Amino acid sequence: MKGRTVRLTGFVAPGNAAAWQLSRIVVSCCAADARVLKVEVHGIAAAPADSWVTVTGTWRPTAKAPALDATGIEHIAHPKNPYRDSARL
Template sequence: MREFIGRSQHDSAGLEGRQVVLTGFVSRGGGGVDWHLNRLTVNCCAADARPLRVAVHGAGVAPAADSWVQVTGRWRAGAVDARSPVPHLDVLSVTAVPAPRNPYADRAPELAS
């Protein structure tokens, strides 16, 4: 998720038209956002935890809050608000997944072969 967020802000041309797969836990949306996909990253200890968040659109009913899901979607160009730089994703599919063994490690999702 960290890479997707960084590219959406600094190298967005590389995201245009591409499908991305992100894994995280669900939280409520607001302000026209259906819901948010989230991860927390920790560098040293809980005191330095940093949230990573992506606004999700088009999935119909949002999954249950705090549930873990894998989302396949496409970056929504031009939707980032400079005051709150959260990238937006138009969803193609949502799949419930178990919480990862280490929910604070932001690793790419494992895809079925």
């Protein structure tokens, strides 16, 4: 993934001074097994918390959390089903 351009969609969660978080909740079976997947976004200002965005950028290899050096952000409408992973949200 190093050096590749990626496009990720999720909701904005506050981060720290250096980065904010793009998050998705994944449900495999039911709410009891739900988990949050987070990617740190660097290099671009965060949209308001809880808004949905698609971020384009370059994958940033780290020893900690997954991270992205963002080059663009697109605000999108809240998906009808935010737990469904689909190209058409």
